[in-house]
Amino acid sequence: MAISTEVPETVQWNGKSVPVYPMETISFERLLSQEPAELEKILSCCNTEGFFYLDLQGIDGRRMLEDQKKTLELMHHFFGSPIEAKNQYGLVTPHLGYEPVGSRTGVFENTKDGYEMIKVSRDEIQRDGPHLPSIIKNSPSIAILENAIADCNIATKTILSALSTALGLTGAARFENSHRNDKPSTTTLSMMHYIPTDPSDKQIGHQKHTDISSLTLLFSEQWGLQIRPPGAREFGFVKPKEGCAIVNVGDSLRFASGHKMQSCIHRVVPFDPTEHRYSIAYFLRAEDETMFTDSEGRYITAGQWHDEKFLAFTYIPELQAQAPPTMLLGGMKEYDGEEEAVAQAPAPSAMKEISIEA
Numbered sequence: 639m640a641i642s643t644e645v646p647e648t649v650q651w652n653g654k655s656v657p658v659y660p661m662e663t664i665s666f667e668r669l670l671s672q673e674p675a676e677l678e679k680i681l682s683c684c685n686t687e688g689f690f691y692l693d694l695q696g697i698d699g700r701r702m703l704e705d706q707k708k709t710l711e712l713m714h715h716f717f718g719s720p721i722e723a724k725n726q727y728g729l730v731t732p733h734l735g736y737e738p739v740g741s742r743t744g745v746f747e748n749t750k751d752g753y754e755m756i757k758v759s760r761d762e763i764q765r766d767g768p769h770l771p772s773i774i775k776n777s778p779s780i781a782i783l784e785n786a787i788a789d790c791n792i793a794t795k796t797i798l799s800a801l802s803t804a805l806g807l808t809g810a811a812r813f814e815n816s817h818r819n820d821k822p823s824t825t826t827l828s829m830m831h832y833i834p835t836d837p838s839d840k841q842i843g844h845q846k847h848t849d850i851s852s853l854t855l856l857f858s859e860q861w862g863l864q865i866r867p868p869g870a871r872e873f874g875f876v877k878p879k880e881g882c883a884i885v886n887v888g889d890s891l892r893f894a895s896g897h898k899m900q901s902c903i904h905r906v907v908p909f910d911p912t913e914h915r916y917s918i919a920y921f922l923r924a925e926d927e928t929m930f931t932d933s934e935g936r937y938i939t940a941g942q943w944h945d946e947k948f949l950a951f952t953y954i955p956e957l958q959a960q961a962p963p964t965m966l967l968g969g970m971k972e973y974d975g976e977e978e979a980v981a982q983a984p985a986p987s988a989m990k991e992i993s994i995e996a
């Protein structure tokens with residue numbers, strides 16, 4: 639199914655009808671059993687769209703959904719705490735620590751982002767010495783974070799393994815082999831809280847981008863994520879789906895696949911201006927020393943790609959314009975047509991008239 643041409647559903651947002659892009663659903667259970675039809679399906683999703691739902695409702699995945707609920711409770715406690723407590727250590731390194739609202743560029747022109755975020759490093763949590771603010775540095779919280787990271791690690795590595803098999807990769811060439819737990823990487827669990835934003839606010843949403851990661855596993859029960867599938871002319875929503883995580887291919891896997899897989903362009907907008915939005919993203923990243931050819935044709939390490947792109951995310955627009963031109967979108971081409979209308983902040987009246995059309 640090509641999601642860029644089939645748009646059976648729309649939603650009213652920003653005063654107009656916006657697509658809700660349908661996506662394939664991949665069964666975690668069938669991947670675990672390496673069922674050939676499922677392997678073919680997941681490879682096709684990665685090559686054509688770069689986004690899919692991962693159904694976790696079977697016996698192997700249900701516990702992961704339970705663990706994510708506990709992570710969400712921990713996030714409510716954390717983000718409800720005073721800023722001094724949340725920002726005890728600030729951003730320790732680009733992939734671990736706390737970033738307050740407004741640290742990056744926002745979704746509309748001349749805005750900053752509208753979310754705060756706490757990131758926990760997988761390397762650190764498995765070594766038993768995570769940099770965590772005191773409010774969540776206690777054994778119940780650490781156990782919740784450790785379980786969440788282990789769940790996401792199992793799910794994403796199962797996907798890598800399925801893709802390696804589908805491509806006939808063997809031995810060291812298999813994708814899992816450049817994602818070993820005992821080798822340093824910037825793999826991280828990011829927990830995000832989007833503040834309620836009025837359209838006139840100067841801190842709003844999450845800028846359009848592709849992910850640095852190999853794979854991203856995202857949990858959010860709330861609307862707000864938009865994708866622009868390859869070839870599509872406009873951003874459209876991804877509908878949260880009960881019992882499923884959302885998975886996308888990131889730049890590193892796109893590069894490792896010889897630029898065949900799609901690192902889909904996405905962003906986050908305030909769907910309901912009155913609501914607090916929470917999302918949990920696990921970024922499975924390649925070992926720092928992994929080499930690939932990036933979107934600029936440079937043969938570089940995954941570590942260098944991470945560090946350079948992270949800086950590009952935080953730059954002011956003038957400096958972002960000086961970063962290698964393909965960096966923010968990982969070499970993905972945007973629709974080559976008229977500029978879409980939603981680049982500007984929506985009018986307040988439009989934001990209040992949100993309703994869903996089935």
Ligand SMILES: O=C(O)CCC(=O)C(=O)O
Pocket residue numbers: 828830844849856858862863904905906917919
């Ligand atoms: O919050 C979301 O739904 C997506 C966040 C995202 O795209 C990212 O952190 O890279």
Ligand SMILES: [Fe+2]
Pocket residue numbers: 847848849904
């Ligand atoms: Fe992202």
